[in-house]
Amino acid sequence: MAIERYNAREAEARWQKVWDERGIFATRNDDPRQKYYVLEMFPYPSGRIHMGHVRNYTMGDVVARFKRAMGLNVLHPMGWDAFGMPAENAAMERQVHPKAWTYQNIAAMKAQLKSMGLSLDWAREIATCDPAYYKHQQKMFLDFLGAGLVERKLGKVNWDPVDQTVLANEQVIDGRGWRSGALVEQREMPQWYFRITKFSEDLLQALDRLDRWPEKVRVMQRNWIGRSEGLLIRFALDPSTTPNAEDELEVFTTRHDTLFGAKFMALSPDHPLATAAAAKNPALAAFIAETRRHGTAQQLIDTAEKNGFDTGMKALHPFDPNWKLPVYVANFVVMEYGTGAIFGCPAHDQRDLDFVNKYGLGNTPVVCPPGQDAQIFVITDTAYEGDGRMINSRFLDGLSVEEAKEEVARRLERVSHGNVPIGTRQVNFRLRDWGISRQRYWGCPIPVIHCERCG
Template structure:
């Protein structure tokens, strides 16, 4: 019998697939299209089995859909710009491009060893000029549409990475990449106006039934829509107003102080000379604190009185103005009307500084001690002038109407979402295509002059400035408008800009005169199945949706959502930790392939847990799957030996054959349902294992196995395992005498007739207790089954009156006697 040698058969079939260009996708086809896409990796080193899980899931989907008759687009690429390459350049004196391309070559080789069915002709590398030229083009399109702009502002600064971070890249006050505490810095930065699309981004989520609900919830929470009112509070003695946004205008009569965020320019505008030194010292101290921790509910509330008062427009009362550490500049207007009786943070601040607490909402039933804790629920308005006695929910509407009538403010919708900060003070990114001219001001680089190329010869020093600022050759240029001397923007774009449109470039990766062909992307997009980690729920997915909607509104694409279905896979842990080099718990796919073969690794990754769940790597687990793979192989070649020998029967199927064929077609049906019903690959493989056990029993116990049945099983088994263990399947198919490639074959159908059982076993109960079992022909009538059931328990019911007989079709008969 032929021995299983994956180290020989896997490279053999990989070479055949490559030579025959099996996975190259025609741009158009009579077949229905299917775009299967996994999130592309950042090439920071070699892959571990956690990465491979993502690509294996995607490959199962692509291979299965191909076998179902779809024209499948299944491309791959690399999110190749980013800070780690620059850090490597500093640490190892190696150019970021060389470091990146070396890693890409390693990763490409690892993926090919796994037998992943990518169309390598469509490979995209975001740090190549033929890609980032079009990233710059997208910037220009947003700039032309008024969606890219520059403004000064407080930004998140990572002292270690020496760069600006978007809000989404700050986790618990620390840099997402290196874990250093993030500080504040005031810089002029470029932004994309994603806030203009807040409502469209929210509304679009309702049209994505193929997305996990928890991912949509994360995006809704990040966008953070709030409905309320904007109200202007005049500053006493100055021709200034403090505009606040509140979702609870029903509490406006309870305002006892105003609070402004430390980062707001208003603070230094309003502070009196007497208070300036104290306020500046407070601001300096707060600037060193973690913004996100200081604004948490539990954090200590601190502030300083600015020496100024505002006037409540509805009551005329003087209200002290404070700078307070618990106010976020990014949310609302960066200033609040503080109502300590009805907000926990305001309450804590008021208690700390001895400020009044004025109750204006009371519970509908019972009393509330407002000195003990704030009352934050709905209720009845009190101490609120003409609104006393109103239900607070209705009061919100009535107060807004009153504010609008009097000209004190207006109804407003606000979002937590802030504009997307895209400036990065680093080299290894797409240069922002902007020129500064003393005469003409800000001038966009003309399209014909793209790409603005990164200079090769730059110095990598962690100075806090982009290394491009040190390149005289790069900086100095000519103004495209007036022809005079000018200088380039020396900052590069956030790498999330690169990844916000890469799925479009796969459609036309070699197109030179535009980023993509509109008719081609309208054929392929939206992506039918997108697969990746849930950690990208807010950043990458939100930005990709935004850029797609902009391109749609500008007329470049005919769809406004990029991903029709989304699947988020779980992580693979080892020793209870996420795999990382620093923890020393990385499992290399190369090592596993060398020891067990790629097919075993693929099968184990899919079998270890439902793919959406996290799973713990087990060396014993992959050993167990390897034993199964070998048993399946051995059974297969036992069948081939019988098929090709003089032994075995060609006669009609007996009882054992019919039972095994029934199991075969039940397995085919189940695996199809498992794949299509939520990617239940683990239970699909479990079904394959169960059938293999039944096949073993048949081969070991039946003296002359039926050749006709074995031919059918051999053919179906090879087809069924093809998406999961493609190399093994090709070898089996070839040895079965087939001349085609199995990857080009159709997925097998199951036979409904074969699933029908000739005999069924029925449980017999007497007064609800099991007293026997009967075997009857599957087509027996209800009366026949009841009659046989009574006969089966004849001794137990003799001399008793049968009151009723209940029949549950195909399962049981319950005889009620007294």
């Protein structure tokens, strides 16, 4: 008996038609069986599917079919992540509205996905650019706004002058926009933010309850939140060296034990004191402008060559007013963490060591590793960042690192200037509020109207 060769084009189209007519994969809300929800990441409607789509939705379909075969009431919907700048740029190139371009692509990709025979409930299809969908996002935004979890404030952003939009740090590559290739500008602009920093400690503590998450992912999350305990120190400035007779510079540090190893101070290019100094120093202004042409992602900052500009300003050591430290503007100091200013102890921080080796500022080791002879212990190209006993640190000599931190904090807390302690214990987080003002036009409209009179 001859076996007829399987004709996929004919058989699959015929059975898919039967599935559609009978609503085989439609999900009823009133079905009494146990519910099961299968949702893969929504595709961006670029116009055609690729093998990544095939792989992703095949895996989801296997799960949906298996659970359905087990007798569960399976909801397996499909939607389209349809907003975004690629659609807007493509529409401008073709001189059509982005809505028309997007829905044309949705139709094409829907036909391609249907040809795969996926067990999807197409009656529940959504597109994020549909007002019937994003009205719910807008309602949530207003709820957040009413609860004080959203705010509009000035923030430093990466601005692409060609795409005319804000870029994430990761979208700036060698100082250029990842899509346009244009030199990125650092601008301060009003932006909407989700105030996720209100939950920094809660987010950190919750990681311990995610016992099914891989440890490396939890470590990444902890580093992203970046909790650090340290000391806020008010360094006095020599007002005769500052642009407008400024007399104080606040620094947050987690290594106040190394104060006697300090060799320099450094400001972020966006620090108000750097801005004031640049207004009277064209060379400094040019240095800051050049620095701003590069990305602000931490990975880029960590790997970039350490550059600085000596402002001529002097800071006074908090334990010795005769000890003056040069104040630089440096490309590796970011305004978004701490106070946007640091003191540099090069013997015990590799970044600081690279900096002083470049500018000839020297280093003084103040933490001696266990088993080392303090008399001959030196630092050259590699900073020592481990534990040990304090050396070259006057009244701290012989103490452990933790004991030295406590002693420095205790002493600086007892000394005041202007009725405010010179040192204050503080907890900082690297986590920053989530900026959501990213799109130009083709994005979910923020449901707030700005009055010309009251703002």
